[in-house]
Amino acid sequence: MTSGWRGNGNGNTGITYNSDGVSFNASGDDIGAVTDIAAPIQLEDAIITMVVNVSSEFKASGANLQPFAQIKGGSWAGEWNCWAGNELFTAGTDVTITCTVAEADKKFDQTASDVQIGVQAKTSPTGVVTIKSVTVTLKQSASSSSSVASSSATSVYSANVNSLRELATFPIGAAVSNTDSPTYNILTNASEKTVVEKHFDQMTAGNIMKMSYLQPTQGNFSFTNADAFVDYAVSKNINIHGHALLWHSDYQVPGFMKNWSGSAADFITAVETHVSTIVDHYEAKGGVVSWDVVNEALNDNSPSNFRTDSAFYTKSGNSAVYIEKAFQAARAANPNVTLYYNDYNIDQNNAKTTKLVEMLTDFQARSIPIDGVGFQMHVFMDYPSIASISAAMKKVVDKGLKVKITELDVAVNNPYSGGWPGSKISTFTQDVALTQKKRYCEIVKAYLDTVPANLRGGITVWGTTDASTWLTTATSQYNGEAIAWPLLFDNNYNDKPALRGFADALQGNTCTNL
Known part of the structure; x- marks a missing residue:
């Protein structure tokens, strides 16, 4: 110039x-x-x-x-x-x-x-x-590309956020991949590294710290990939939120547990052995500061109850006793690590939230060691309401437990709404991007307004870029279309307005769609 x-x-x-x-x-x-x-x-x-x-x-x-x-x-x-x-x-x-x-x-x-x-x-x-x-x-005119990230080869949107993690006094995390997703492998993808190292001080493994990866057959533990993941994080002054010690999903339960033919007592012993071995290993190694001990053990019925279709439930003698045994084993293995129960839809302040609070009350009455609750927060632009999110978090706060948003993403399209598919958004326009910006801001603000500083376990987004979101394939109503656009960065690792909205809440700025 x-x-x-x-x-x-x-x-x-x-x-x-x-x-x-x-x-x-x-x-x-x-x-x-x-x-x-x-x-x-x-x-x-x-x-x-x-x-x-x-x-x-x-x-x-x-x-x-x-x-x-x-x-x-x-x-x-x-x-x-x-x-x-x-x-x-x-x-x-x-x-x-x-x-x-x-x-x-x-x-x-x-x-x-x-x-x-x-x-x-x-x-x-x-x-x-x-x-x-x-x-x-x-x-852009109606006939031009609708992407807000770039309308020319030299112009890319910037959220003006130097480092998201520097704006918070609690962990700001991202879920990332290792060998489970080679294209987005944090250990080999330079763009993934750049975004994570710039903005986040905590990482969650998408898959490789789950049971089927760490103990694929009984007594045979495999730590190689998870250890490499933790070593990388520690080298960058990033800590790890461990996910997840027990999860019912069929593809993540090793065959020896799904096909267990022994007694319920012996099955519980196997569960305790898995939990204590993993937690022991990472206490000695360092870098892992918290665990999702049990993931998604409640169903979505009304009234809600424990998930009876889980192998952990049936093999424990049709009992939810495995949950408390897992927490006790984790605490015995590491007295200092933070222990969470993690679930989805509890942000809706519904029957599932009621069952969650009932379980927490029972655990506290019987001194079952639990430190906090992980709210997954796979939410939409229009649901649930901020009032429901705040009310649900307040119920956990009232128990004196930590609240952690563990898997945040904000999908643009809600296929469960009454207007679907007529309401489908097919193009990620600037107006859509700015609406998403405001929604991210309102969610983070609700967290700050509801959860006192001493109970803030942190906020983790479930992925880095829209290109790698799980929602494209996990949401059957999308029919394989990449129409969720749920994260803070676009397909090319460029900032989205959503990043600015997240930062606005952390900085105390007004949440707007401008």
């Missing part, structure tokens, strides 16, 4: 062109730099993307940056809802910030006036800001 820029704001000393771009001295509030875009221009819903670099003085001052757009001519209105907080910046490091021009009265949907776009320093700034590049991506 060698021309077309000028200083902006009262007291501005002007701009300087250099080999990096255009710089200004951030000597006061609203000081910045702007450039013009001549009419006619339809700037409504455009995305302004800037690569900026700040000096050590600017970073130390705690100042922020505000990208903006403004119609030229006196004190004309502009887009002032954009923000890039100081936490996003590291002195001397390029950072991408964005601003979406989205005014309620469509004031930028015009052709009569020139506009100016730029960035200004806020909140008692000092130091130097350098603008290294600017891209304006106009709203």
Whole structure:
């Protein structure tokens, strides 16, 4: 950039062109730099993307940056809802910030006036800001690609989130794969590594720490892949939430347990041996800070009860005693690891939630060791309500137990709604992306509002990119279509607005679909 820029704001000393771009001295509030875009221009819903670099003085001052757009001519209105907080910046490091021009009265949907776009320093700034590049991506026409992540080869959406984990005082996690999904293997996929190491301080193994992987035949334990997974995490200062010691799903129960022909007492001993061996191994190894001890042991009936179609239930003598025995074995193996019961649909504050609380009350009355509850939170844009989510979490909080969101994803399409398939969303548009952004924000905000700091076990998203989501194949109503778009990053590991929504809640910002 060698021309077309000028200083902006009262007291501005002007701009300087250099080999990096255009710089200004951030000597006061609203000081910045702007450039013009001549009419006619339809700037409504455009995305302004800037690569900026700040000096050590600017970073130390705690100042922020505000990208903006403004119609030229006196004190004309502009887009002032954009923000890039100081936490996003590291002195001397390029950072991408964005601003979406989205005014309620469509004031930028015009052709009569020139506009100016730029960035200004806020909140008692000092130091130097350098603008290294600017891209304006106009709203796409109906005939063009609908992806909000990229509308040209050089323009990619940025959520302006330097590191999600740095915004929280509790674990921010992601479920990842190893040998169970070679394409997305955290140990070999460089893009997967980059996203995980940047944003998360906890990992969950999608499959390889489940029973059929760790003890495929009785007495024969296989730790190679899980150990490599844990070793990688520890080397990056990332800890592990273990998932899951016991799970009823047929393909994850080893044959020797499904086909057990011995006594119920001996089966319980086998369960205890599995749990204690795994927990012992990872206590000695280090890196695993918590476990889903038992996963999905309750059914979805009303009233809800224990899942009687589980091999663990039937082989324990048609009894749910295996649940408490697993918790007792885990606690005996490691007195310090955090122990969770994990399940889906308990966020709906329904009959299943009622049964969960009944089980927790019974465990506490009999001193069965349990530290918290994992809310899977595979939810939709429209269901369940935030009120239901909050009420369900509050019931666990009232028991004095930790609450952990263990498997969060927000599917765009809800195939269980009354309007399906007529309500199916076939294209991931900008409006859909921004609605999802608000939904992520509201969920995280509900967690922060409901769960006190000492009981926050953390939030884990179930995957990294939309390309690897389990929902495409697990949701039969989707017929194999990739129409969930449920995660924080797109198929190419680019930020989605959902990431910005997650960060907004952590930073105490208002949840909006702008």
